[in-house]
Amino acid sequence: MNWDEIFAAATPELYLAFAGLVAVVLGAVLRERFATVSIKAGALILLGACALSLFNIEGGVAFNGLWETDRFTNLAKAVCYFCAGVALLIAEPYLVKERLIRYEYALLVIFASLGMGITLSANDLMTLYLGIETLSLSSYVLAAFNRDSQRSSEAGLKYFVLGALASGLILYGASLVYGFSGSTNYDAIAQAEFGIGLVFGLVLLITGLAFKVSAAPLHVWTPDVYEGAPTPVVAFFASAPKLASMVVFATILFEAFGNAIDQWQDVILIISGASMLIGAFGALRQTNLKRLFAYSSIGNMGYALIALAAGEEIGGPALLVYMVIYALSQLGIFGVLLSMRRRGGMVEDISELSGLSSTMPWLAVCMTALVFSVAGIPPLGGFFGKLVVFQAGVEAGLWPIVIIGVIASVVSLGYYLRIIMIMWGGDKLAPFENMSGTVGITVSAATILAFPVFTVVIGWMMSLAGGSFSLG
Amino acid sequence: MGDFALLSFMIFAPALGALLLLWVRKITASNATSIEEESRVAFLVGLVVSAATFVLSIIALAYFQPGVEGFQLVEDVSWFGGTLNEAGEVVGGIRYKMGVDGMSILLVLLTTFLTPLCFLASWGSVKHRVTEYVAAFLFLETLMLGVFCSLDLMLFYVFFEAGLIPMFIIIGIWGGAERVYASFKFFLYTLLGSLFMLLAVIAMYLQAGTSDIVELQTVIPQIFAVEDGKFGVQHLLWLAFFASFAVKLPMWPVHTWLPDAHVQAPTAGSVILAGVLLKMGGYGFLRFSLPMFPEASVYFQPMVFAMSVIAIVYASLVAFRQTDMKKLIAYSSVAHMGFVTLGIFSFTEIGIQGAIFQMISHGVISGALFLIVGVIYDRMHTREIKFYGGLVTKMPVYAAIFMLFTMANVGLPGTSGFVGEILTMAGSFQASTWAATGAALGVIFSAVYMLTLYRQTVFGVMTNEKLEGIKDINRTEAIVFAPLIIATIVLGVFPAIIFDITELSVAPIMAAVSGLIG
Numbered sequence: 001m002n003w004d005e006i007f008a009a010a011t012p013e014l015y016l017a018f019a020g021l022v023a024v025v026l027g028a029v030l031r032e033r034f035a036t037v038s039i040k041a042g043a044l045i046l047l048g049a050c051a052l053s054l055f056n057i058e059g060g061v062a063f064n065g066l067w068e069t070d071r072f073t074n075l076a077k078a079v080c081y082f083c084a085g086v087a088l089l090i091a092e093p094y095l096v097k098e099r100l101i102r103y104e105y106a107l108l109v110i111f112a113s114l115g116m117g118i119t120l121s122a123n124d125l126m127t128l129y130l131g132i133e134t135l136s137l138s139s140y141v142l143a144a145f146n147r148d149s150q151r152s153s154e155a156g157l158k159y160f161v162l163g164a165l166a167s168g169l170i171l172y173g174a175s176l177v178y179g180f181s182g183s184t185n186y187d188a189i190a191q192a193e194f195g196i197g198l199v200f201g202l203v204l205l206i207t208g209l210a211f212k213v214s215a216a217p218l219h220v221w222t223p224d225v226y227e228g229a230p231t232p233v234v235a236f237f238a239s240a241p242k243l244a245s246m247v248v249f250a251t252i253l254f255e256a257f258g259n260a261i262d263q264w265q266d267v268i269l270i271i272s273g274a275s276m277l278i279g280a281f282g283a284l285r286q287t288n289l290k291r292l293f294a295y296s297s298i299g300n301m302g303y304a305l306i307a308l309a310a311g312e313e314i315g316g317p318a319l320l321v322y323m324v325i326y327a328l329s330q331l332g333i334f335g336v337l338l339s340m341r342r343r344g345g346m347v348e349d350i351s352e353l354s355g356l357s358s359t360m361p362w363l364a365v366c367m368t369a370l371v372f373s374v375a376g377i378p379p380l381g382g383f384f385g386k387l388v389v390f391q392a393g394v395e396a397g398l399w400p401i402v403i404i405g406v407i408a409s410v411v412s413l414g415y416y417l418r419i420i421m422i423m424w425g426g427d428k429l430a431p432f433e434n435m436s437g438t439v440g441i442t443v444s445a446a447t448i449l450a451f452p453v454f455t456v457v458i459g460w461m462m463s464l465a466g467g468s469f470s471l472g
Numbered sequence: 473m474g475d476f477a478l479l480s481f482m483i484f485a486p487a488l489g490a491l492l493l494l495w496v497r498k499i500t501a502s503n504a505t506s507i508e509e510e511s512r513v514a515f516l517v518g519l520v521v522s523a524a525t526f527v528l529s530i531i532a533l534a535y536f537q538p539g540v541e542g543f544q545l546v547e548d549v550s551w552f553g554g555t556l557n558e559a560g561e562v563v564g565g566i567r568y569k570m571g572v573d574g575m576s577i578l579l580v581l582l583t584t585f586l587t588p589l590c591f592l593a594s595w596g597s598v599k600h601r602v603t604e605y606v607a608a609f610l611f612l613e614t615l616m617l618g619v620f621c622s623l624d625l626m627l628f629y630v631f632f633e634a635g636l637i638p639m640f641i642i643i644g645i646w647g648g649a650e651r652v653y654a655s656f657k658f659f660l661y662t663l664l665g666s667l668f669m670l671l672a673v674i675a676m677y678l679q680a681g682t683s684d685i686v687e688l689q690t691v692i693p694q695i696f697a698v699e700d701g702k703f704g705v706q707h708l709l710w711l712a713f714f715a716s717f718a719v720k721l722p723m724w725p726v727h728t729w730l731p732d733a734h735v736q737a738p739t740a741g742s743v744i745l746a747g748v749l750l751k752m753g754g755y756g757f758l759r760f761s762l763p764m765f766p767e768a769s770v771y772f773q774p775m776v777f778a779m780s781v782i783a784i785v786y787a788s789l790v791a792f793r794q795t796d797m798k799k800l801i802a803y804s805s806v807a808h809m810g811f812v813t814l815g816i817f818s819f820t821e822i823g824i825q826g827a828i829f830q831m832i833s834h835g836v837i838s839g840a841l842f843l844i845v846g847v848i849y850d851r852m853h854t855r856e857i858k859f860y861g862g863l864v865t866k867m868p869v870y871a872a873i874f875m876l877f878t879m880a881n882v883g884l885p886g887t888s889g890f891v892g893e894i895l896t897m898a899g900s901f902q903a904s905t906w907a908a909t910g911a912a913l914g915v916i917f918s919a920v921y922m923l924t925l926y927r928q929t930v931f932g933v934m935t936n937e938k939l940e941g942i943k944d945i946n947r948t949e950a951i952v953f954a955p956l957i958i959a960t961i962v963l964g965v966f967p968a969i970i971f972d973i974t975e976l977s978v979a980p981i982m983a984a985v986s987g988l989i990g
Contacts, residue, residue: 357601358601378630378634379634383630387670390670390671390674391674391678403671406664406667406668407664409663410660410664413659414656420640421656424641424644425651
């Protein structure tokens with residue numbers, strides 16, 4: 001075994017797995033005493049993994065080609081670990097108040113992040129499946145983490161049953177691909193002759209992955225799981241795993257099926273168009289903020305898929321930039337939702353934001369900026385995300401989907417504006433309970449990132465992500 | 473001026489002022505000051521900041537040399553995208569580039585001139601959330617100035633669309649009873665139009681590798697050259713830009729958001745909307761559509777003419793039937809902006825000069841008219857024409873000011889309204905006799921509805937008892953109207969002060985299109 005290779009390619013994941021296992025032992029031995037520090041320790045571990053990914057950004061190949069990392073995947077990984085760490089930090093006050101503070105929470109997030117790292121590094125369908133299952137199984141448990149709540153248990157069960165089906169589809173697709181190409185390695189699949197058997201395998205893989213990123217028509221689980229699962233869990237779901245799954249989606253299509261782009265481009269275009277429209281129209285009548293942002297995320301996945309459909313060279317960097325901006329602003333938005341707490345309980349209805357601008361002006365300003373950012377209005381960060389995605393679509397000549405994107409953007413403004421109008425124009429309600437420091441800092445930081453500060457970083461990110469992405 | 477970034481300083485001064493204001497608010501909030509005190513501080517800060525911005529724009533005008541071709545006071549920094557050349561400099565890509573020519577410096581002046589007046593006019597009439605109100609206006613001013621100074625297409629787009637946010641908030645929070653509906657309509661209409669422009673901007677950027685407006689004006693007509701007058705990409709790009717600017721201007725038939733927005737917006741919001749935001753459409757035509765897509769502009773001239781004439785005649789007739797004073801003036805705005813498009817698409821120097829003049833003049837006059845409505849609305853809280861009558865007996869000064877601006881809006885010689893209308897009509901006469909005839913009809917109609925409005929509200933016998941106690945304009949209002957009156961008359965008597973400045977910026981536009989008209 002060549003340890004140099006392995007350390008070059010997989011240090012963050014090895015570290016994460018090791019740290020996670022140590023934490024398991026600590027949790028088992030110390031129990032409640034560990035529970036109180038587990039969240040901060042977990043966040044520290046994840047931020048360490050983030051630093052490791054950035055430190056060793058060039059990556060490499062390991063485990064006989066099962067594992068391959070480059071600047072593109074390492075950048076995605078770093079952001080994923082960062083988002084997971086922040087999602088963990090903002091969860092703590094909620095868990096304490098809801099008496100849910102158990103050391104398993106941090107462990108599950110760590111192992112879910114490990115799963116993301118594995119899928120992102122995968123250069124082989126086996127590795128991919130391993131990673132997806134690690135991520136998914138932790139996620140199912142997280143969704144049901146509030147086990148005394150019927151809604152949370154229901155959400156976990158729903159997620160599990162449907163997620164298991166999607167995993168099955170991916171596995172079946174992978175076995176078909178293996179059968180017809182003779183290998184599970186991405187590079188070998190790309191070399192294989194493309195026949196009808198591979199098409200079937202490809203379609204099943206796309207279906208399973210579309211479920212994981214909650215793209216239409218496999219989006220139906222999203223609003224229910226978002227509504228039922230505890231809010232900090234949703235903050236986690238909405239940021240890091242979305243980013244990871246979307247980048248994995250792109251890696252497998254670009255690396256393993258890059259030559260067959262004419263086979264899958266139309267499928268992605270249809271999924272993308274349907275997601276954008278369903279996301280836009282579906283959210284219009286929602287009154288629960290978590291459901292609303294679930295639809296909003298479905299729509300946003302549709303935009304990211306435009307970049308995916310544009311192909312590797314044009315779309316790759318755009319996809320990553322879009323998803324990074326998206327993931328960071330989701331953390332901010334869910335930070336705001338986490339601070340919506342009255343009379344000891346969480347409130348989730350859109351009308352609860354009424355008059356926020358006079359009771360908690362700074363929170364209202366942050367939420368306004370974040371919502372306009374997700375809606376893609378300049379000069380906020382989300383606009384630049386949409387800009388690069390549309391640019392990729394136009395460059396690839398995908399005019400119809402870009403025009404659908406424009407129409408969906410206008411429709412979706414219908415509900416984004418409603419949130420803003422309620423905050424600024426509605427009658428004054430009692431203020432929310434004081435929010436904790438970490439949540440406040442996260443919300444503020446996400447807002448500042450949403451402002452054009454982000455545009456300074458965009459060029460750097462584009463070149464970083466684009467420089468390493470080449471056809472296999 | 474050296475390396476001092478005068479334009480950037482001017483553009484971002486209001487935004488800095490707004491941040492300062494929000495910070496001041498945070499400090500005073502803890503001292504539990506009364507609402508009156510808070511509103512006084514807010515308006516004072518707003519007034520000082522916007523007046524300072526006006527002074528900065530005057531300094532910019534002083535440094536501006538009308539006799540020099542091209543853009544002046546240029547600032548140019550790479551923003552993102554683009555490639556490195558051998559010297560290690562970034563070429564192409566999206567740049568932060570600012571600069572002004574004769575046309576934009578005038579619109580900048582118009583903006584900085586109207587904003588302080590808006591604060592004066594809302595002093596006392598806006599009573600809740602004053603800090604936010606002032607901050608929203610200051611942010612809006614920054615964005616408007618950015619639109620007129622941007623020399624990078626992407627930067628222009630960012631400012632252009634970002635302006636929707638503060639205006640949406642202004643209408644939505646401080647507006648009338650139907651404010652939510654009006655603000656949504658305003659936002660969604662303009663957004664749909666400008667997103668199509670965004671797609672065109674992206675397509676142009678990808679083809680040209682730069683979004684520098686000056687470079688695009690030379691390369692875009694070559695890249696998207698039209699072969700044998702056939703319908704091509706250039707026409708599609710023109711339509712995408714047209715979608716955005718026509719909604720903004722607004723042109724018939726996409727004008728329907730304007731009356732709603734105006735009626736619901738607070739007075740100062742209407743002033744800025746009619747005075748500056750509408751001008752962005754006309755500015756866009758002159759800066760982008762004509763120089764970048766000359767063949768397509770010529771191709772679509774008949775369509776634009778038809779839409780302009782319909783706008784002028786139809787909007788005038790609709791204005792005549794309005795019962796709400798603000799709605800009447802809103803429709804009159806649609807009609808007057810019809811003259812602007814008529815002048816621009818006449819492709820004659822006199823027409824384009826007239827269009828720019830008309831934009832400036834309409835900015836002043838319509839702003840003044842909305843303020844005039846605001847004066848009696850603040851006193852009686854209704855804008856129904858029927859409610860009023862015989863105001864001249866109680867408010868003689870007000871009646872005189874109203875008379876002046878009525879005449880200016882009608883286009884009486886000696887006021888600025890006359891110059892704009894006569895020049896645009898003269899320009900369009902050279903291009904199409906029919907269009908000029910239609911426009912002339914509109915001038916007559918405008919006299920009909922404006923004089924009817926004036927007669928019904930100011931003259932006659934005061935029958936409504938509620939009006940007995942109404943007071944003439946106070947000192948603040950007089951201060952607001954004085955500069956507007958001076959501007960209207962000075963521009964009407966010495967129109968050359970505008971033409972001297974705009975002359976050299978019209979020349980390149982003419983050079984782009986003049987070879988194409990037979």
